Amino acid sequence: MTNPEIKVLVAEKIGDSGVDLLKQHFDVTVKTDWADGELAAELGGYDGVLIRSASKLTADVLEGATNLKAIGRAGVGVDNVDVPAATKRGIVVANAPQSNVVTAAEHTLALLLALARNVPQAHAALVAGRWDRSKYSGVELMDKTLGVLGFGRIGQLVAERAQGFGMKVVAYDPYVAADRYREMGVEKAETSDDVYAVADFITIHLPKTPETEGWLNAEAFAKCKDGVRILNVARGPLIVEEDLVAALDSGKVAGAALDVFRTEPMTESPLFGRENVVVTPHLGASTAEATDRAGFQAAEQVVAALTGGAVTTAVNVPAVGAEDLEVLGPFLPLCRKLGKLAVSVADGGSVDRLEIEFLGRIAERDTRPLVLNVLLGALSGHTEEDVNEVNAPELAKERGIEIQESKRGSARDFTDLVRVTVVSDSGRQRSRVVGTTLGRRNRPHLLEVWGERFNVQLEDHLLLFRYQDVPGMIGRVGTALGTADVNIGQAAVGRTESGDHPDGMAAIVMTTDRATPADVLQQLLAGPEFATGRSITF
Structure with a gap:
């Protein structure tokens, strides 16, 4: 809509x-x-x-x-x-x-084939009236080794397509899990030197950073096999062009195919016009x-x-990839609600630290978006500025709120758990809430608050009380809410590990169809049996 x-x-x-x-x-x-x-x-x-x-x-x-x-x-x-x-x-x-990942990968393969079979040179000769069939004899890709420097999404797509031509692929990227190489049938190189030693063709797919600029230079070319062919459809500054010219002149590099250059647009270069060099004007992302x-x-x-x-x-x-989003997505609203709830029920006079624990399969993922949503919930309504995904960490930092994250691969009783603890008053007060998602629709559930255990689906409006564990207390709450025309959706009385309440206090969590009016809450809390209560709207 x-x-x-x-x-x-x-x-x-x-x-x-x-x-x-x-x-x-x-x-x-x-x-x-x-x-x-x-x-x-x-x-x-x-x-x-x-x-x-x-x-x-x-x-x-x-x-x-x-x-x-x-x-x-x-x-x-x-x-x-x-x-x-x-x-x-x-x-x-x-x-x-x-x-443009598919487009860039396909253009890499187009240049790979053009370089191996001298397609542009042969075309130019033929339209110029020369039948130079023997001059432009090429090499096959079958059984050749393709070295991939940078095994991200584009590098992986190139590898898949090269394998379709019967090429062996060896790749170097220290930030890709070993399992991913095995899944794709690609040999994992421990260093870039290992790629240089075996590759017949080398394609580079690294980001441009101070560390990667000039990655393929004279030193790198010297470590390559004689007759290696070089491709760059990533970023021009990754190759030292002067060193590539020298390597081509010496015969160390048999050919090159380039779509990008150190400065663009580029129309004059010592690389242009060479019989063993194929160039295109940055077409890697250029498809409809x-x-x-x-x-x-x-x-x-x-x-x-x-x-x-x-x-x-x-x-x-913080961004989350598609694979992580499939797992973490349902936990985003849960984390935001737990963040707000944790701060709302905390008894201390300050929020010094948020301790966020992830247990179960979610702990194996990039949990930064979950941490951010806890922070959004915790800060919402407590700052002068509107809080959003961008400024929340800075606002927390400005307020001296420390964020502490921990992970554990298993969770007792549930597949996944999220624990949020508010530490206040210089560590003297700690208040923890625990939640998870349940069911086919991954609905958020509250499992613990004030040291008591529940299992209540978190709705838009929540009402919580701690009270003396004597008969009639739940009825008093229900009567007051009914008089105020507030309907109760769910209600659950907390339980401790032992099942009883050694301090004589119990807790109840209720969901309601609308926010509980402040005067109704105050009326209930005026009774001596009620220790504390909160009405929370998410």
Whole structure:
């Protein structure tokens, strides 16, 4: 259902699928022709904006965008967005990092085949009137070894496709689990030198960082097999072009295929015009499908950011991949509720530390989004600023709240557990809540509060009491709620490990169809038998 109160601007041309998705949720304006300064002047009227590479969202531009909450970049890079400035203002910045992975992998294979079989050179000779059949005899890919430097998503797609040609693949990437190599039938190289020693073809798929810049240099080429062929469809600065020229001149490198260059656009290079070099003008992401996919994926992120969903590709908040999201997704609302509940029932005068424990299968995942949702719940309503996924950690830091996370691979009695403990008054007070998700719909359940154990499905409105364990107390609560026209959905009396209440106190948790009026709560707490009570709306 469209929410006309949320306004989104599509500031550059994207595929229709992305625009249509946005229009299903928001009031959308599409405008792609901007005069100087015009975008900055109009951006303040929108909650979200979707851009490509032409729009420059600088700190000055963002300063005037007082309503902006989400920026979607239809593409991989976010160089045209001042991410720190956006983060400071609580604006989610998300890109479409998976939009061109298939396209880039396919272009790598296109260059691999072109390099092996001299396709561009033979084509140019033939259209020029030369039948140079013997001159452009190539090499087969069958039984050759492809070395992959950088075994992320693109590197893995390249490996899969190369295996289809009967190639052996050896890959180097220290940040990929050994199991992933085994699953794909790829040999795991312990160092890049191990790749150089055996590869007939080398393709590089590393990010550009100070550590990776110039990765393939004279030293690396010297370690390669004689006659190796080099491919780069990733980033130009990964290869020292002067060293590649020298290696080609010496015959150490038999050929190269390049789609990217140190500076772009590039029209003059000592690499151009060589019979053993194939070049393309940065076409790795250039397909109609990739362009449409980028717009749609960026639109998905804007929708998620503006509707409270999981923003999986944010560059300034913890992101969770698709595999982790399948496991962690149902726990996001649970964590947010536990965070709010833990702070609400804490008896101390401060919140010094949040101790967050994950037990079970969720502990094996990247739990940063879960930690963030606990923090969102804990801070919600307790800060001057509106709290969101972007500024929550900074607000906690500013308030001196320490976040302590721990994980354990097993959980007693349940498949997964989340424990949130509020430590207050310099460690003198500790208050813990515990929850999990149950059932096919993964509904959040409260399992522990105030040291008492329950099993209550967490609804929008919750009522909790600690009271003297004497007959008639539950009836008094029910009568008061009935008089106030508040219906009880569920009710559960807590139990301890031994089943009794040695301090003479018991606890009850109730869900209700609406918030309990403050005067009703105060009326009940005025009775001497009630120690404490809370009415919480999530």
